[in-house]
Amino acid sequence: MNHRAVWAIYSFEMARTGRTLFQSIVSPVLSTSLYFVVFGAAIGSRIPEIEGVGYGSFIVPGLIMMTLLTQSVMNASFGIYFPRFVGTIFEILSAPVSALEITLGYVGAAATKSIILGLIILATAGFFVPLKIAHPLWMLAFLVFTSVTFSLLGFIIGLWAEGFEKLQIIPLLIITPLTFLGGSFYSINVLPPFWQAVSLANPIVYLVSGFRWSFYEVADVSLTVSVAMIAVFLVACLAIVWWFFKTGYKIKK
Amino acid sequence: MQSILSIKNVSKTYASGFQALKSIDLEIRRGEIFALLGPNGAGKTTLIGIVCGIVKASSGTVTVDGHDNVRDYRGAREMIGLVPQELHTDSFETVWATCTFSRGLFGKPANPAFVEKVLKDVSLWDKKDSKIMTLSGGMKRRVLIAKALAHEPDILFLDEPTAGVDVELRKDMWEVVRALRAKGVTIILTTHYIEEAELMADRVGVINKGELILVEDKAELMRKLGKKQMTFELQQKLDAVPEALAPYKLALAADGRALTYTYEAQGEHRGVTRLVEELLRQNIRLKDIATTQSSLEDIFVDLVRKDG
Ligand SMILES: Nc1ncnc2c1ncn2[C@@H]1O[C@H](COP(=O)(O)OP(=O)(O)OP(=O)(O)O)[C@@H](O)[C@H]1O
Numbered sequence: 068m069n070h071r072a073v074w075a076i077y078s079f080e081m082a083r084t085g086r087t088l089f090q091s092i093v094s095p096v097l098s099t100s101l102y103f104v105v106f107g108a109a110i111g112s113r114i115p116e117i118e119g120v121g122y123g124s125f126i127v128p129g130l131i132m133m134t135l136l137t138q139s140v141m142n143a144s145f146g147i148y149f150p151r152f153v154g155t156i157f158e159i160l161s162a163p164v165s166a167l168e169i170t171l172g173y174v175g176a177a178a179t180k181s182i183i184l185g186l187i188i189l190a191t192a193g194f195f196v197p198l199k200i201a202h203p204l205w206m207l208a209f210l211v212f213t214s215v216t217f218s219l220l221g222f223i224i225g226l227w228a229e230g231f232e233k234l235q236i237i238p239l240l241i242i243t244p245l246t247f248l249g250g251s252f253y254s255i256n257v258l259p260p261f262w263q264a265v266s267l268a269n270p271i272v273y274l275v276s277g278f279r280w281s282f283y284e285v286a287d288v289s290l291t292v293s294v295a296m297i298a299v300f301l302v303a304c305l306a307i308v309w310w311f312f313k314t315g316y317k318i319k320k
Numbered sequence: 321m322q323s324i325l326s327i328k329n330v331s332k333t334y335a336s337g338f339q340a341l342k343s344i345d346l347e348i349r350r351g352e353i354f355a356l357l358g359p360n361g362a363g364k365t366t367l368i369g370i371v372c373g374i375v376k377a378s379s380g381t382v383t384v385d386g387h388d389n390v391r392d393y394r395g396a397r398e399m400i401g402l403v404p405q406e407l408h409t410d411s412f413e414t415v416w417a418t419c420t421f422s423r424g425l426f427g428k429p430a431n432p433a434f435v436e437k438v439l440k441d442v443s444l445w446d447k448k449d450s451k452i453m454t455l456s457g458g459m460k461r462r463v464l465i466a467k468a469l470a471h472e473p474d475i476l477f478l479d480e481p482t483a484g485v486d487v488e489l490r491k492d493m494w495e496v497v498r499a500l501r502a503k504g505v506t507i508i509l510t511t512h513y514i515e516e517a518e519l520m521a522d523r524v525g526v527i528n529k530g531e532l533i534l535v536e537d538k539a540e541l542m543r544k545l546g547k548k549q550m551t552f553e554l555q556q557k558l559d560a561v562p563e564a565l566a567p568y569k570l571a572l573a574a575d576g577r578a579l580t581y582t583y584e585a586q587g588e589h590r591g592v593t594r595l596v597e598e599l600l601r602q603n604i605r606l607k608d609i610a611t612t613q614s615s616l617e618d619i620f621v622d623l624v625r626k627d628g
């Protein structure tokens with residue numbers, strides 16, 4: 068294992084985050100806080116409790132999940148797409164590093180950033196709405212695994228994309244709608260049976276449900292299913308990354 | 321001499337269907353400076369890309385000091401530094417950060433003193449804290465050289481290292497290259513400044529349309545393919561070359577005051593003695609004699625033209 072290379076890539080990416088602190092941390096924290104203000108403090112008090120949880124509190128896990136997913140994907144995809152775009156990828160390709168090491172460096176940095184972001188948003192939420200975390204370790208585990216998995220997904224998109232539009236399309240057109248429809252703002256149990264069934268095809272439902280369970284012990288689907296879904300997703304992403312590097316697809320000429 | 325890099329039967333057809341390399345065989349000797357010459361689009365960068373792991377070869381093998389560059393890519397790549405032709409740099413990074421990054425990426429322990437020395441060698445020390453985007457093109461080129469040197473390669477590829485670099489700095493770079501060679505680093509460079517190859521290289525390879533059409537010791541090549549010209553400056557003016565000198569195919573200068581004899585530098589029987597005797601016999605008085613030898617550039621242009 069070329070641990071120095073992993074560290075070099077990781078710190079390079081973290082330094083990039085440091086340089087773009089406003090865009091990568093401050094701005095998502097601010098925009099998520101707006102939801103807490105509007106739905107938690109302003110409108111939330113007029114919406115009935117869901118399964119015994121106040122509406123403002125109920126949406127916190129879903130909102131953190133939403134930011135986590137979009138930011139992980141955007142950050143990780145940009146991290147690897149940019150060197151491809153400007154050509155500096157030549158150095159990574161010519162270095163004695165394995166696909167695993169490259170992935171660890173880039174995805175590790177993107178995930179770290181998402182985790183920090185998630186924790187900051189969590190702390191911010193505490194200012195606006197009452198919070199209770201029933202299972203802090205589970206909460207952290209969901210935070211970490213979701214960040215890693217979606218950073219991997221972002222990494223895949225960054226390896227595959229051939230333009231900045233493609234880079235934006237997936238977070239904008241797939242991740243955001245799926246999170247909105249994935250029970251971030253409601254329990255899918257309130258939907259008519261048909262739409263409940265449709266919702267179960269949305270992988271994000273499982274993430275939000277599991278994450279929310281770690282806070283309030285209320286869940287749309289069972290914890291086991293949530294954990295299994297993350298695991299399946301993680302393995303699938305790893306397999307795709309492995310295949311990309313194995314074949315050099317879109318990476319090597 | 322033992323070869324440090326062995327390229328066997330390497331070919332490359334790009335996804336577009338274009339065949340950029342046709343079965344290249346090349347052995348690079350340990351510690352030499354090898355100049356790879358060829359017109360635009362000949363395949364130089366492609367070949368370098370294959371050795372360095374950036375381009376996938378369509379066939380063939382590359383062995384770097386015993387390490388197959390696909391199966392044992394780590395062993396192979398650890399030894400290689402690459403200065404690419406294009407100025408691919410991280411605009412937002414500082415010179416110092418990008419060099420330290422390269423060192424780490426190649427698995428070398430941090431060594432600020434060494435990186436400092438490298439930056440001083442390429443005259444970038446005063447720019448170490450500047451963001452790369454604030455540097456000029458020639459400075460960016462030197463950043464790329466510093467990055468490659470920062471991880472102490474045994475083999476250094478310089479793909480047109482002096483393109484866009486001013487004369488003064490080009491000389492500095494030659495110094496750097498010479499110093500590296502003295503340390504035992506093997507250097508493979510491409511250049512369109514042929515005088516550079518002539519000055520620096522131990523051996524020369526000429527690639528044209530994806531084929532290696534010649535690999536030669538530079539001195540040997542100059543001897544074999546170089547032409548020499550001997551110019552006799554005359555004391556009197558001639559109206560025509562005397563009949564008796566016809567076999568020498570002499571060229572008479574427009575002003576009639578000089579005769580030029582062209583011969584192959586490697587020729588066994590150059591006939592210089594007989595020519596001079598003949599001149600004297602013709603009562604032609606000489607003022608001065610000068611010889612000139614064709615440059616690598618002339619040889620190169622000749623070769624590529626012949627190749628079609
Ligand atoms: N990615 C690519 N896809 C298709 N063709 C390519 C690609 N890269 C290079 N080529 C073609 O391969 C040939 C060799 O290119 P290469 O860059 O190796 O030439 P070169 O000898 O380095 O030329 P130069 O002196 O201009 O740098 C050219 O005809 C070029 O158009």
Ligand SMILES: [Mg+2]
Pocket residue numbers: 364365366405479
């Ligand atoms: Mg080239």
